[in-house]
Amino acid sequence: MPRKTVRLAPGPSLRAVGEAGGATGDDLDLCMAAVAGRADKAAFGRLVQHFAPRLIGFFVERGARRAEAETLTLETLEALWREAALYDPRRAALPTFVFVLARNLSLDRAGNDLAFLDAVGEAEAAPGEPLGPATAQLRAALEGGT
Amino acid sequence: MSAYHPYDDTLARHAAGRLAAGPSFVVAAHLATCRECRARVTLFEAAGGALLEEACVLAPPAEMFAATLRRIEQAVERAPRRLPTVSPLEALQSPPWRRLGAGVQWRRLSLPQAPQAYLYMLKVARHGCAPRYAHRGPAYIQVLQGAFHDEHGRYLAGDCIEADDGAAHRPVVDSDVACVCLAAFESHPRLTGWLGRWLQPLLGL
Numbered sequence A: 001m002p003r004k005t006v007r008l009a010p011g012p013s014l015r016a017v018g019e020a021g022g023a024t025g026d027d028l029d030l031c032m033a034a035v036a037g038r039a040d041k042a043a044f045g046r047l048v049q050h051f052a053p054r055l056i057g058f059f060v061e062r063g064a065r066r067a068e069a070e071t072l073t074l075e076t077l078e079a080l081w082r083e084a085a086l087y088d089p090r091r092a093a094l095p096t097f098v099f100v101l102a103r104n105l106s107l108d109r110a111g112n113d114l115a116f117l118d119a120v121g122e123a124e125a126a127p128g129e130p131l132g133p134a135t136a137q138l139r140a141a142l143e144g145g146t
Numbered sequence B: 001m002s003a004y005h006p007y008d009d010t011l012a013r014h015a016a017g018r019l020a021a022g023p024s025f026v027v028a029a030h031l032a033t034c035r036e037c038r039a040r041v042t043l044f045e046a047a048g049g050a051l052l053e054e055a056c057v058l059a060p061p062a063e064m065f066a067a068t069l070r071r072i073e074q075a076v077e078r079a080p081r082r083l084p085t086v087s088p089l090e091a092l093q094s095p096p097w098r099r100l101g102a103g104v105q106w107r108r109l110s111l112p113q114a115p116q117a118y119l120y121m122l123k124v125a126r127h128g129c130a131p132r133y134a135h136r137g138p139a140y141i142q143v144l145q146g147a148f149h150d151e152h153g154r155y156l157a158g159d160c161i162e163a164d165d166g167a168a169h170r171p172v173v174d175s176d177v178a179c180v181c182l183a184a185f186e187s188h189p190r191l192t193g194w195l196g197r198w199l200q201p202l203l204g205l
């Protein structure tokens, strides 16, 4: 199957954060480093402030009831705290990292103990083409159910 | 370099966490050797990040931060959930190979998170013919070693074949080594032909 090579663009959504959320991507990256490096709860508070409303919105938009969305958000934030050390801004933008944490919660709850690597950690990020068509495709996939 | 890849929409569903466990495992086996598809999945995940940033902002309950901290403090070591990445396949606690006619061996793999998944490993000796089989719903096959051909093409190690609904297949191995494949189905595959119909109940396949 022939396919156009498309590269990851880690930047643009984070720049938008600066205007909408009062925190820039760089600020949030510093918060992540503080959480990973010294379990800094104040820094984590800023991450929660930024991501909690968006996560709730994200889950509600995909059909979750409000209480369910709040529980999933809580679980995602807990995973963010626990896995902060795995975040590498050179590989993926922070919202992508958070999306992957939220996505993984939707995988079976039983957990698994196969030999795992992190799907995000594995991939090579390179700046380049915009996300446009991929976004539409992913949105369709998210809404298509299993 | 693989010549056959999962459909782009399949990669999107994998990235969205909306692909069933068996097919997701086969896709993960493909990603382990296909840089191009890894880049696609990474792109879909970045698109997911962008969707998250664009999501409507709904105010969390006032005690959200405190509740999160409480959860963290109480958290026992919870095993993080991940998409499967297959490396190496042998790390799976595999049941022993079982024979299925001359030169054909198979085993059903059990995923801890989805023990009911129709996920199989098939090993066919050089010049061997796999049993004729049919399936309802799509099939996902990753060639791990060797090569085979069927009515539609020739497939080498690293290739991922997605076969659509209702297809019947007669794969023939034409590599110098045995051909090993990973196969996931969304429903029970049926062996066809008189031999297959006779073997199927005996094998509990």
Ligand SMILES: [Zn+2]
Residues within 6 Å of the ligand: B002, B004, B005, B006, B030, B034, B035, B036, B037, B038
């Ligand atoms: Zn591929």
